Amino acid sequence: MASEPASAQASDPAAVEPLLRLTDVQAGYGRAALVLRGLSVTVAPSSVVCLVGPNGAGKSTVLKVASGLLTPRAGQVVVDGVDVTGRTPQQLLAAGLSHVPQGHSVFPEMTVAENVLLGAYTVHDRSVIAERADFVTGLFPLVGERWSALAGALSGGQQKQVEFARSLMVRPKVVLLDEPSMGLDPKATGKVFEQVQRMRDAGTAVLLVEQNARRALEAADVGCVLDLGKVHITGPAPTLLADPRLAQLYLGGRPKEVP
Numbered sequence: 001m002a003s004e005p006a007s008a009q010a011s012d013p014a015a016v017e018p019l020l021r022l023t024d025v026q027a028g029y030g031r032a033a034l035v036l037r038g039l040s041v042t043v044a045p046s047s048v049v050c051l052v053g054p055n056g057a058g059k060s061t062v063l064k065v066a067s068g069l070l071t072p073r074a075g076q077v078v079v080d081g082v083d084v085t086g087r088t089p090q091q092l093l094a095a096g097l098s099h100v101p102q103g104h105s106v107f108p109e110m111t112v113a114e115n116v117l118l119g120a121y122t123v124h125d126r127s128v129i130a131e132r133a134d135f136v137t138g139l140f141p142l143v144g145e146r147w148s149a150l151a152g153a154l155s156g157g158q159q160k161q162v163e164f165a166r167s168l169m170v171r172p173k174v175v176l177l178d179e180p181s182m183g184l185d186p187k188a189t190g191k192v193f194e195q196v197q198r199m200r201d202a203g204t205a206v207l208l209v210e211q212n213a214r215r216a217l218e219a220a221d222v223g224c225v226l227d228l229g230k231v232h233i234t235g236p237a238p239t240l241l242a243d244p245r246l247a248q249l250y251l252g253g254r255p256k257e258v259p
């Protein structure tokens, strides 16, 4: 099956205009206290950025602001140079942000094909849909192999691939992944992170939220540690993994050995 060419890795993420920029975002729910208190984060082209932090730090809330599910009370959301602050989820999807929520979101009684093609519901040109279906099945061969199967018959890790494939049918600039490894065993978790990197290598940037901080940082290019509603520390993921203080506080133990 045809696949679209892989884009080059950004050699210096700091030197290129980010695809997604959240600046000084404040956000919360109803009358409750703010969850995000001046949070800033950027996602460069062809990079995986991983948000880690304690339970309730606001990681999923960042993704909800980025995808328009939650309107920020202050701050700015910019996609590929365009200010999209306050736009609806549909407008943000059109601007290039695709959100894969926590948990399972496939329709189990529908086939894998039907689930994937739902991702292209805004596209009306059949040849474009076919070309994109070729692209996602090239990227996730299992999705092509199980194309006619009921999605509910797939394992949890396989269903995640269907969700990833569906999210790419809009050809997003950035995919927002909320805890993709949740509920998966270690083997399936490893595969999920391989697929995250494959999406990046095929030209889609990724903003990832994970409880499984160590595994996620191992797959990421950049890590951001959230605390008290802000990005507390940010840097190359291997640097964060090697930092003994972070390892103790957020990664559950000793730092990774650096060769």
Ligand SMILES: Nc1ncnc2c1ncn2[C@@H]1O[C@H](COP(=O)(O)OP(=O)(O)OP(=O)(O)O)[C@@H](O)[C@H]1O
Pocket (backbone or CB within 6 Å): 029, 032, 035, 053, 054, 055, 056, 057, 058, 059, 060, 061, 062, 211
């Ligand atoms: N829909 C909601 N309504 C009210 N409060 C919410 C809602 N969603 C999240 N919160 C609260 O906002 C805070 C941040 O939640 P969020 O889910 O963003 O954290 P998180 O870092 O992703 O944590 P976890 O890893 O536990 O999911 C928490 O105190 C949570 O209870």
